[in-house]
Amino acid sequence: MSPAADQDDRSPGAVAEHGATRSLRIVIAASVLSKIADWQLGVVVPLAVLSETDSPAIALAAFALRALPFIASPLLGSVIDRFDKRTVFAWAQVVQALCMVLVALLLTDRVALGVLLLLSGFGAVAVTITGQFVLIPKLVEADKQAVAVAKLSSAIELSKVVGLLLGGFAITVRGPEFASWIIAGLYAAAGLVALFLPRIPSTGVRTGIRQDLLMGLRWVAKPDILWLVVTLSVSNLAVGELETVLVTVFGERRLDARLISLVLAAGLLLGALGSRLSPYVLPQWPVQRRILLFQGALLVFLGVLALPALAATVVGYAAVALCLGAGNVASITYRQGTIPVDIAGRVNAAIRMFITGAIPLSGLIYAWATRFDGFLFWLPGLLLSALSLAVWAGHTYRTARAQPARIPVERNPS
Numbered sequence: 001m002s003p004a005a006d007q008d009d010r011s012p013g014a015v016a017e018h019g020a021t022r023s024l025r026i027v028i029a030a031s032v033l034s035k036i037a038d039w040q041l042g043v044v045v046p047l048a049v050l051s052e053t054d055s056p057a058i059a060l061a062a063f064a065l066r067a068l069p070f071i072a073s074p075l076l077g078s079v080i081d082r083f084d085k086r087t088v089f090a091w092a093q094v095v096q097a098l099c100m101v102l103v104a105l106l107l108t109d110r111v112a113l114g115v116l117l118l119l120s121g122f123g124a125v126a127v128t129i130t131g132q133f134v135l136i137p138k139l140v141e142a143d144k145q146a147v148a149v150a151k152l153s154s155a156i157e158l159s160k161v162v163g164l165l166l167g168g169f170a171i172t173v174r175g176p177e178f179a180s181w182i183i184a185g186l187y188a189a190a191g192l193v194a195l196f197l198p199r200i201p202s203t204g205v206r207t208g209i210r211q212d213l214l215m216g217l218r219w220v221a222k223p224d225i226l227w228l229v230v231t232l233s234v235s236n237l238a239v240g241e242l243e244t245v246l247v248t249v250f251g252e253r254r255l256d257a258r259l260i261s262l263v264l265a266a267g268l269l270l271g272a273l274g275s276r277l278s279p280y281v282l283p284q285w286p287v288q289r290r291i292l293l294f295q296g297a298l299l300v301f302l303g304v305l306a307l308p309a310l311a312a313t314v315v316g317y318a319a320v321a322l323c324l325g326a327g328n329v330a331s332i333t334y335r336q337g338t339i340p341v342d343i344a345g346r347v348n349a350a351i352r353m354f355i356t357g358a359i360p361l362s363g364l365i366y367a368w369a370t371r372f373d374g375f376l377f378w379l380p381g382l383l384l385s386a387l388s389l390a391v392w393a394g395h396t397y398r399t400a401r402a403q404p405a406r407i408p409v410e411r412n413p414s
Contacts, residue, residue: 023139023197028152030193031131032159034093037186038124039163040170040179041066041100045117048107048176065114069121070356076126077349078212081342085134085200092126093191095119097184104180125352127190132332133348137341138200146279146333153329157272161265202342215343216350224338227395228291229351231388232331233358235295238384239302239320240359243267245366246317253310263314267321274325279333281326287334288396294327295392299385306378 069076080088099120106112132152140148170179219225243264250260282290298320305316339347365384369377 019198020140020144024136024148024151026193026196027131027135027139028155030089030093030190031127031152032155033186033190033193034096034127034131035156035159036163036166037096037100037183037190039160040167040183040186041120041163043164043167044171044176044179044183045103045113047171048180049110049113051176052108053110066117066121066124067356067360068118069125070353072122073125073129073349073353073356074213074216074346075349076122077129077216077346080126080130080134080345080349081212082202084202085130085138086194086197087199088126089130089135089197090191090194092123092130093187093194095123096127097187097191099123100180100184100187104177104184107176107180123187125349129345129349129352133335134341134344135197135200137336137344139197142337145336146283146329149332149336150276150279150329153275153278153325153332154272157268157275157325161268161272164265164268212346213350216346219339219343219347220350220354223395224399225335225347225351227391228331228334229354231291231295231392231395232355234384234388234391235298236355236358237362237365238381238388239298239324240362241366242317242320242362244363246313249313263317267317270318271321271325274322274327275329278326278329286400287330287337288392288399291327291330291334292389292392292396294323294330295385295389298323298327299382299389302378302382302385306375306382308374 099116103113103116103120106116132149136145136148136152166182167179170182220229246260246264250263278290278294282293285293301316301319301323303316305313305320307313307316335348335351336344365380366377369380372379
């Protein structure tokens with residue numbers, strides 16, 4: 001190789017690209033380990049509590065405590081934006097590992113278990129916000145962020161399948177204590193992997209906590225963000241607890257538990273495929289319009305799912321999972337192109353407070369709908385999905401007419 005070619009290989013651009021690729025791999029590896037632990041936790045803890053109490057309600061309530069910290073997302077977003085991002089990402093994993101070590105030792109203590117799940121939930125929120133919404137904009141060039149998000153999201157979806165299967169296998173073979181130790185080890189490994197990231201100190205102007213909260217909420221009130229929040233929140237009301245609902249529906253139809261697991265696992269795999277393919281679906285379209293496309297397809301296939309035939313339910317769920325995976329990547333890309341990276345933690349934390357907070361309400365809506373049979377059972381979800389589509393269609397139309405240049409546009413993925 002000539003000296004000139006060697007010099008080109010070591011150019012600042014080549015070095016920066018190599019560093020970004022390496023950092024993205026580290027983020028993906030840490031996120032995969034953490035998400036495997038999350039989904040294993042979702043199997044192990046409810047089954048462990050159920051075996052101790054014989055009460056499904058207590059089991060569900062105990063695990064629901066882990067989701068409560070999403071209410072405090074704006075506070076966590078302020079912390080993320082104030083400190084080194086590598087430190088936050090790594091320590092959030094370590095906190096969850098320590099909580100699970102104590103869970104393994106105190107599984108029969110209901111109060112201690114509830115407190116530990118609550119504390120671990122704060123770590124889970126910090127990991128999600130930092131990994132998906134802060135690290136990638138900090139580490140990856142703008143024109144490559146869509147593909148980076150797709151790679152991360154598809155890897156996370158695949159890891160859910162692994163966690164689901166590993167959790168069931170571990171608790172069956174060796175019991176919940178052994179499975180809890182495995183979960184703790186996975187979180188600890190994720191924290192160690194995260195330490196290989198470069199330091200990413202805070203670069204924004206530091207303000208007080210109150211100002212941070214108000215700033216995040218003010219960004220949520222901006223039209224380009226507000227209508228996305230409304231759209232995704234309503235969509236989560238329609239499909240946020242879809243897997244749990246399908247377990248009930250399939251159970252009433254007397255499907256074998258192993259078959260139910262396979263159907264759900266297949267859905268998760270298709271969600272991963274949708275995430276990976278998302279940037280390549282009509283990449284020349286503005287990302288707003290692509291979100292609209294995925295929402296329209298979601299509504300159509302949710303209608304297929306609602307048909308009385310079992311085959312239609314299975315096929316409809318598979319297609320819905322595919323649309324959800326693709327739409328999730330598009331919405332994250334839209335936020336990355338709209339929100340300044342220095343305040344991404346605070347703003348995305350405020351956004352997730354509303355979007356994620358809608359998921360438990362989805363379960364309550366379907367619980368109320370159990371008084372209806374057949375297609376009527378799915379009607380509330382279909383109406384909510386249609387409302388979500390209408391809200392985003394209206395915003396996309398208004399924005400296109402007023403200022404087309406404001407719409408974030410993805411470049412062709414390379």
